[in-house]
Amino acid sequence: MPPRLNLSGIGQVSCQTTSIYGAAMTTSTQSLIDLLTGWVVARSTEDAAAWFRGEIKRLGASPTEKDVYLALGYATRKLGKADLDLSPEERARAAAARSGWDPSDWSIDQAGRIALVLASSRSDAHAFRKRLEQLFNTADIGELIAFYRGLPLYPEPSLHLPRAREGTRSAMQPIFEAVAHRNPYPKENFDENAWNQMVLKALFVGSRLAPIQGLDERANPPLMRMLCDYARERRAAGRPVAPELWRCVGPFADASAIADLAALLTSPDVTERRAAALALSASRTDAASSALSSHEGLLQDVKTGRLTWSSLDAK
């Protein structure tokens, strides 16, 4: 069995090191603001860029509450909502600035709003959290998506845990996905129950699992059980089961899960057969190997790397 995940050592990145939002932290947050500002400015008209720089500066110098709300409100008006569409170099800089940070599907106004929020409260992490909570409480959908996507960039990540979990309880799929997808925050901060609820909710709302960071590292036996129960419930109701569900089942599959997976190896649906083969190959139990052994073609595809979860995803 893989070792249990140790939560205490993760989430230690450059912008979030100590409990006090000290000098080093400020520099780091500043570099994130600079990076975001650079992306926004490069994609804006001269007027919009000047406005944005002015607001970043104004919010950085004891702004009034109204200053903050109006700047965030004007962000979509001034910057537009086009895709940020980062170049490979820009993406690499993002990943270097903050491990796991993936802004590949962000829009310009989202980057702008996150920079404005980061700029608006630098006194300490608790004051920042207070400001952010107030903004969350009166946010529109676009702002909610932006603020949730910004989670990995905020100081003292653990302070934002209740908020992040609130996001994964949302009835609005894009809000849920702003936390769950392409975001390193959950894998670094969620405990096992929170993680498992998020994965199950993704399936419930018809969302994808593949864009969840840490899907394989965070697999665990209770999640395996929850997903198997869920799959049986769906089957009983005559409803389809998303094949990628089995990705989180394989590593910890118990006897009944292996029986379910073995049955899927003869499914009429090719994606289900492939998902079952991938999941069984992750199980490392004799029962799983034996179930797979009579399906030579699938076994070879897994062994040679022709079949992976990402290639399954591409189909």
Next chain:
Amino acid sequence: MFLDSHTHMVSRTTDDYERMAAAGIVACIEPSFWLGQPRTNVGSYIDYLSLICGFERFRAGQFGLRHYCTVGLNPKEANNEELAEAVLEILPRYALKEGVVAIGEIGYDEQTALEDKYFRAQLELAKELSLPVMIHTPHRDKHQGTLRSMAVAVEHGIDPSWVVIDHNNEETVRDVLDRGFWAAFSIYPHTKMGNERMVEIVRNYGAERIFCDSACDWGVSDPLAVPKTAELMRRANISETLIRKVTYENPLEVYGKSGQIADAHWLKPAAIDQRTLYMGNSVLRGGQTPKITEDNKQEGSALGNLRIV
């Protein structure tokens, strides 16, 4: 295509959304209103405004309608001074939210001093943020209340072409049009304005600065009032040009001044909206003719079964 510029969708069901989309309504505007009973604290206002800028907007998008709103303290609740002060304090947080197309519904209910005070304060906010204004005219002492609303707006230097006077009737429309304001008519079954009276209004006054809405809410009201009125106008041989102005173009023009509503939102939605917020109007995308029916089984004979109530 229709635009219903006055709907309280938080009180309506998914059936309503489906029927509205099927009848060709592409967008709706949800003015802030009271709940049928008074709010007791600013917290319930905050959650309400967040709801109409948030989940309701999302919900509408799932049915193929774009959803917009207006924010404001309604005149009934302006009479609770403690609440009113607190709401005025938090309104700037919402006035620039995405899809907020006006400050409204504001105006008078019983024309009290407190109503007057907060009406004026909100006119100033609209002016500061360059937002149109939606004025709710009082049910009682309507004519005088309407004249007073317009006079106060002018006194505050608001351009009448940025102001919609809603819930008009035959007694108020002339004064509203003469002063350069927009005249909206809420089509209620049984009461206030019925569809037929609306047809007469358009016959008599044309379509310049005139439009109709359903004002559908938690009371007896009809979310299909706009398409039904359009159909009735068609039967009365009113031109398609006029019908389009009264049921689509005019509200789009005045609320479009906010910069927050444009036909591109439903005709050519931004990529990010399509991915996250808006499922598109399948009827219109499929190139079908919008239908106004009460019952899908009777779609083939939409005209014959149209109920004008």
